[in-house]
Amino acid sequence: MAAKGWPVCSKSLKGVILDLCGVLYDCGEGGGVAISGSVEALKKLKASDLKLRFCTNESQEARATFVAKLQRLGFDISVSEVFSPAPAAVAALQQRGLRPHLLVCDGLLSEFDSVDKTNPNCVLIGDAAEKFSYQNLNKAFRILENLENPLLLSLGQGKYYKETDGLSLDVGAYMKALEYACDVKAEVFGKPSSLFFQSVLNDMGLQPHEVLMIGDDLVNDVGGAQQCGIKGVQVRTGKYRPSDETHQTVTADGTVDDLAQAVDMILSHRQ
Secondary structure, X not given: OOOEOOOHHHHHOOEEEEOOEOOOEEEOHHHOEEOOOHHHHHHHHHHOOOEEEEEOOOOOOOHHHHHHHHHHOXXXXXXXXXXXXXXXXXXXXXXXXXXXEEEOOHXXXXXXXXXXXXXXXXXXXXXXXXXXXXXXXXXXXXXXXXXXXXXXXXXXXXXXXXXXXXEEEOHHHHHHHHHHHHOOOXXXXXXXXXXHHHHHHHHHOOOHHHEEEEEOOHHHHHHHHHHOOOEEXXXXXXXXXXXXXXXXXXXXXXXXXXXXXXXXXXXXXXX
16 A cells, blocks of 8 residues: 655654554564564664654553563664653652552563552552453542542553454553543553653654654554654554544544555655
């Protein structure tokens, strides 16, 4: 399928932000699989003069763990290049004196070792997968209901993501359940938060008009980037659906088949 549209920023482009799951690889049993052509496409980007960062809502594993997994799949990625919601949440918890009740996967718990979790005054959820049982959700609900000023924090708000055996529910579905039951509005860390995208721009030392975001999620990747003034390109891999191209509220600045095509477009427009 041909590329649809392309951002006019390409010639002045100085940096690229990439989503991980659905763009570089599909997660699943055994660590998942690399999407065809993505390892080579990343090598091409790395060989260019563009600054590169990875922006993910991954919240099942600690950042170092899933970076190691991606390295095993053949990707040249370092921990310092990856921005994920857990470290951002930890910084906010410490700054604000918050003590969370955590509803997250065991693999993410180490990220919160430095945080006081006694006598919780908020609830923080991530993509807890099998830990999203009735008992665990009800415990989180009861904690929120017993707080004078209930505060719900969420590591993302995605509806679903792509695994090798199909789509799987993401944290957003459970976040909405707690919002509804407790009459609260969750504070979201990660995409599409403008603060999250701004932290990536700050690290790159670039302005929004100098950066391009590439993701498979039209709302959280593309729409979140656009809210910060970053152009957003969607790939037709991962959670992409044909209906995304006629979405009522978010329109990608460009749509391509995969990361390999996106990288070829980027590099050809800069010549």
